[in-house]
Structures are given as structure tokens and as C-alpha cells.
Amino acid sequence: MADYVADGPVHESPEWGLYHLSEHLEDHSIRHCIAGDAIISILGYPLVVCDLYLAVADEQLEDALTVILQQGCQQTGGRDCYVDKKATIAPLGWPGYRLTSSELLPATVMLVPASFWHMDLSVSSLSENTFLHPTTQCRFPKRLFYLDALVNAIVDGALKPGWNILVSGYFEMKYHYLLACLSPDTLIGLPPEDRFFVDLYGRLLPPSTRQKVCFNQQQIRHGLMTVEDAWKSIPRKALEFDALQRKIRNHG
Incomplete structure (x- = not known):
């Protein structure tokens, strides 16, 4: 296609x-x-x-x-x-x-x-x-329009109380499938807030940190936060834990 x-x-x-x-x-x-x-x-x-x-x-x-x-x-x-x-x-x-x-x-x-x-x-x-x-x-x-739509659906489900978690789970599953089909060169075309989301959302992060990733994605989109500040707000321990788990998997 x-x-x-x-x-x-x-x-x-x-x-x-x-x-x-x-x-x-x-x-x-x-x-x-x-x-x-x-x-x-x-x-x-x-x-x-x-x-x-x-x-x-x-x-x-x-x-x-x-x-x-x-x-x-x-x-x-x-x-x-x-x-x-x-x-x-x-x-x-x-x-x-x-x-x-x-x-x-x-x-x-x-x-x-x-x-x-x-x-x-x-x-x-x-x-x-x-x-x-x-x-x-x-x-x-x-593809980038569709990926952006899935990101926004996931973020919406994470930030709005009362969302149907089963439908949200479907959006998340399609997001991960699609992401696996796209080359790194393609992802360069994403807007800054989506690149921030893609860089972090697939990592092994605690629920509270994943929630922060979603919140920061919206803040960046609306011009209320820079990408640099969004990264700084992510707890270092969460990123270190993810890095450790990746290292264990790679040597497993």
C-alpha cells in the first residue's frame, strides 16, 4: 500500500x-x-x-x-x-x-x-x-496519523476517569502492533509530544510514571511544557529500573 x-x-x-x-x-x-x-x-x-x-x-x-x-x-x-x-x-x-x-x-x-x-x-x-x-x-x-490517533486514545483513557478499560486495552494493543511495523526513520516525522510518548510508553514503568508520561504528552501538545522539562519530570529510579530490566533480558 x-x-x-x-x-x-x-x-x-x-x-x-x-x-x-x-x-x-x-x-x-x-x-x-x-x-x-x-x-x-x-x-x-x-x-x-x-x-x-x-x-x-x-x-x-x-x-x-x-x-x-x-x-x-x-x-x-x-x-x-x-x-x-x-x-x-x-x-x-x-x-x-x-x-x-x-x-x-x-x-x-x-x-x-x-x-x-x-x-x-x-x-x-x-x-x-x-x-x-x-x-x-x-x-x-x-500511518503517522493513525499512530497519533492511537496515542491520543491511550492518553485520553489514562487521564479521563471512568474510561472503559477494556476498550482502552484494545487501543493499547493496536498501538504496540503498529509501532512494531514502523521504522525508526518513519517515527522521526511524529510531533514532539508523540515522540516523547513513544520513547517512554513501551518501557517497564510503574503505573504512576506511565500516567505522568500521558499527562506530559498533553502538556507538550498544548505548549505548557517543553520536551526537555517533560523528560526531567520522569523519576530517575523508574528509568533506572527499566534500564536494569532491559539489561537482564539482553543477557538472559
Whole structure:
């Protein structure tokens, strides 16, 4: 693909019946893009795509539902594995609509508001943030835009009380998968706050320090803290512990 190194032709993928739904949305000028497991699967990870996540411009969500229903899909309930009864934000799991059909089973389609994915799919930003697959009409997010969205979703989940921890865990898992697919040269293009986050979030840090990493990411983004000061605020003992664990692993 233009912005990723795909493992093989998308239209030859076992999940092409799912990806093809993106083309239908594109045909109806629905601003959207593929997200979640589908991207990781295309990049070569041995994942079974149980849900095709389609991030849809919030104001076009109902239109997207109509289009997918016209393809023979029916609405179905959300997955119980994402229900977090203690949460006040998305306690029932993913917002939006979940659909399936006899042709897609056991997989389903998730139409989720783009704002929940922290994606800007506005008219003015769609072509800048997404692209069409060169041999299909499937729309994908550009890699740094997608990584930035995942970072912001993780940060939001960490800093806002009441977030659904199961959905947050999904964002975090996709973040780590995607990061493993990107070269160091690619990451140079990230904004300073995201580079700070990427440099630290994957380390073995205590929960309080990881929380500080998320807080500092937001502070840098809003111009309230420099990257240098953000690094200085990270406890030295936490970084030393991480360095020790890495040394043990490397010599294990």
C-alpha cells in the first residue's frame, strides 16, 4: 500500500469480503477509514479479523449504517468482552453500530464515530489524513496519523476517569502492533509530544510514571511544557529500573 508495506494483495486477503465494505462507503462519499485489526492483519500479523472497524465521520454515522444495511448486513448487539460495568465512558463497549451477515460470519463490522478513534475525518482533512488503496477503493489512515490517533486514545483513557478499560486495552494493543511495523526513520516525522510518548510508553514503568508520561504528552501538545522539562519530570529510579530490566533480558 502507499503508506504501509502490505503482506499481500488486499483483494486476495481472506477478509476481502469485509474490506470490500469500505468501497461501498467510498462510493457513497462517506468519510471513513479502516482501523483496528484489519490494518495489522494486512501488514502480515497472523491475526484473525473478528471485527472490521470502520471509523466514520460522526455526522455521517447514520448514513454509513444505511449503506452497510443495503449490503445485506443486519444490526447485532455488541460483544460482551468489551462491557465494563464500572466505566462511565462507553460502559457497554464501542459506540456506534455492530453489524453482521451470513456471508461475513463469524466476523462483524463495527461502525464507530471517528471522534472516538481521535481521528479527524473532516472534509478539509480527509485527503491529508487518509488514502485510497492503489488497487482497490478501500480507504486507510496514513500511518503517522493513525499512530497519533492511537496515542491520543491511550492518553485520553489514562487521564479521563471512568474510561472503559477494556476498550482502552484494545487501543493499547493496536498501538504496540503498529509501532512494531514502523521504522525508526518513519517515527522521526511524529510531533514532539508523540515522540516523547513513544520513547517512554513501551518501557517497564510503574503505573504512576506511565500516567505522568500521558499527562506530559498533553502538556507538550498544548505548549505548557517543553520536551526537555517533560523528560526531567520522569523519576530517575523508574528509568533506572527499566534500564536494569532491559539489561537482564539482553543477557538472559
